[in-house]
Amino acid sequence: MKPHPAIQAVSLVTIAVFSAGVAYSQEQPAVQAKIAATAGKTKPAAAAGKIRRTPDGHPDLSGMWTFGIDLPHGDLKKVVNGKVTTSHYDQTARHHASDDVPGALPWDKTPSYKPEYQENVKNLAANESKVDPVFYCDKPGTPRIGSPRKIIQLPKETIFLYEDISGDTFRIIPTDGRPHRANANPSAYGDAIGHWEKDTFVVETTNFVDDTWFGENGYMHSDKMRVIERLWLTPDGNLAYQATVEDPVVLTKPWTNFARVIPPNNDPIEESPACKEDDGHRLQNLDHHLQR
Amino acid sequence: MKNRIFTVLLGMGILVPAASLIAHHSPSAIFDMKNKVSLKGTVTKVDWVNPHIVVYMDAKTDDGKVENWKFESNPPRWFTKVGVNRADFAAAIGQTVTVEFVKAVDGSKYGYLQKIAFPNGNLIALEDSSVKDEIRP
Numbered sequence: 001m002k003p004h005p006a007i008q009a010v011s012l013v014t015i016a017v018f019s020a021g022v023a024y025s026q027e028q029p030a031v032q033a034k035i036a037a038t039a040g041k042t043k044p045a046a047a048a049g050k051i052r053r054t055p056d057g058h059p060d061l062s063g064m065w066t067f068g069i070d071l072p073h074g075d076l077k078k079v080v081n082g083k084v085t086t087s088h089y090d091q092t093a094r095h096h097a098s099d100d101v102p103g104a105l106p107w108d109k110t111p112s113y114k115p116e117y118q119e120n121v122k123n124l125a126a127n128e129s130k131v132d133p134v135f136y137c138d139k140p141g142t143p144r145i146g147s148p149r150k151i152i153q154l155p156k157e158t159i160f161l162y163e164d165i166s167g168d169t170f171r172i173i174p175t176d177g178r179p180h181r182a183n184a185n186p187s188a189y190g191d192a193i194g195h196w197e198k199d200t201f202v203v204e205t206t207n208f209v210d211d212t213w214f215g216e217n218g219y220m221h222s223d224k225m226r227v228i229e230r231l232w233l234t235p236d237g238n239l240a241y242q243a244t245v246e247d248p249v250v251l252t253k254p255w256t257n258f259a260r261v262i263p264p265n266n267d268p269i270e271e272s273p274a275c276k277e278d279d280g281h282r283l284q285n286l287d288h289h290l291q292r
Numbered sequence: 293m294k295n296r297i298f299t300v301l302l303g304m305g306i307l308v309p310a311a312s313l314i315a316h317h318s319p320s321a322i323f324d325m326k327n328k329v330s331l332k333g334t335v336t337k338v339d340w341v342n343p344h345i346v347v348y349m350d351a352k353t354d355d356g357k358v359e360n361w362k363f364e365s366n367p368p369r370w371f372t373k374v375g376v377n378r379a380d381f382a383a384a385i386g387q388t389v390t391v392e393f394v395k396a397v398d399g400s401k402y403g404y405l406q407k408i409a410f411p412n413g414n415l416i417a418l419e420d421s422s423v424k425d426e427i428r429p
Contacts, residue, residue, distance in 0.1 A: 067369070067373070071366075071367065071369060071370040071373065072366050072367075072370050072418075074418050074419055074420060075374075075418070075419040075420065076371070076374035076375070076376060076416070076417070076418065076419070077415065077416075077417040077418075077419045078375065078376060078380075078415065078416055078417075079413065079414055079415035079416075080414050081412075081413075081414070082413065085375070086419070087373075087374035087375050088374070089370060089373040089374055129321060137342065137343070163369070165342035165343055165367065165369070267373075270372070272342060272368075272369070273340050273341045273342050273368050274341050274342065275341070275342035275343060276341050276342070277342075277343055279322055279344075279364070
């Protein structure tokens with residue numbers, strides 16, 4: 001099965017220069033106290049070495065977790081009636097924080113594409129600000145949307161809720177042993193089933209459309225993509241999230257991204273405002289940056 | 293320059309990297325990042341939309357002609373996370389405020405809003421990060 005024609009067509013676009021902004025960035029933990037007033041963080045529920053569990057004995061992933069999409073990393077200065085405040089939003093949950101996340105699989109910096117797709121991916125990446133579906137408010141899909149904002153873990157299914165500028169979506173993940181739906185339509189977030197491997201919740205998702213990217217930098221895929229997401233609790237009560245992408249059509253081998261460590265966060269989930277990107281026609285060059 | 297746009301003095305510092313993220317294009321793909329300007333006018337509308345909020349403002353030129361300006365800024369989620377809601381911007385509707393922004397390279401009356409100063413002294417401003425952001429592979 002070939003990737004989406006629109007994605008293939010972009011391979012003809014001239015390669016341009018990457019901006020420095022494509023590199024991952026991360027903020028210092030020291031700023032976390034500063035933004036505590038708006039971050040709404042909760043105290044980790046588990047003492048070191050002990051994690052919450054449901055009555056059936058599995059780790060309890062339920063709860064609200066930090067928003068996982070890149071946002072601007074500057075400060076906001078506000079003056080109200082003479083009172084000056086400066087705020088900074090911590091995004092460490094989004095980025096690679098450490099190679100030493102307990103329980104994480106080994107990861108690779110980039111996916112390994114088959115030779116016939118490498119030029120295409122390179123061109124997509126170089127022209128990202130013009131061709132990335134996410135830039136134009138389309139769905140990021142699985143696993144690019146990242147970790148869920150809220151998890152509701154029930155005996156027979158687990159529900160993921162997300163906040164995303166393309167629309168606040170959900171995934172309902174059966175855990176009662178049923179197979180994938182036979183007649184589901186392909187979608188950006190796919191058809192998921194879940195199971196436990198010891199204390200790790202493993203979500204296997206298939207049945208994708210082929211017009212999303214599974215990551216930054218032009219990571220296109222076919223509709224044969226299969227995504228394995230692993231979620232587990234760290235001893236200090238954070239959520240760990242790591243995704244592996246398999247695509248026998250375009251990749252030479254499965255690609256596992258780095259593990260993210262996501263603190264709890266009780267900020268209310270708000271409906272995302274409509275997404276109306278109107279800047280495409282104004283672009284003067286290909287400067288771009290990481291978003292998700 | 294006929295309208296009341298003033299180039300902000302260099303002492304204000306170089307452009308705010310706060311404006312350099314989200315929405316996937318960098319502001320430098322659209323805006324003249326080295327040319328930060330200031331403009332006084334009346335805010336007419338605030339659109340709390342992704343991926344950038346949009347603020348509309350009418351500003352008079354020296355000869356009395358009203359120009360309609362449109363500014364984008366950081367995404368709603370970012371503003372919410374740092375404690376600014378739509379109401380904070382909407383408070384400017386109908387008021388004469390001073391904004392600072394960088395202009396679109398294409399010459400249109402379009403800019404990336406970085407500061408809005410209210411007549412009562414209140415202020416909302418994007419600033420350089422006080423935190424050193426690490427670059428990760």
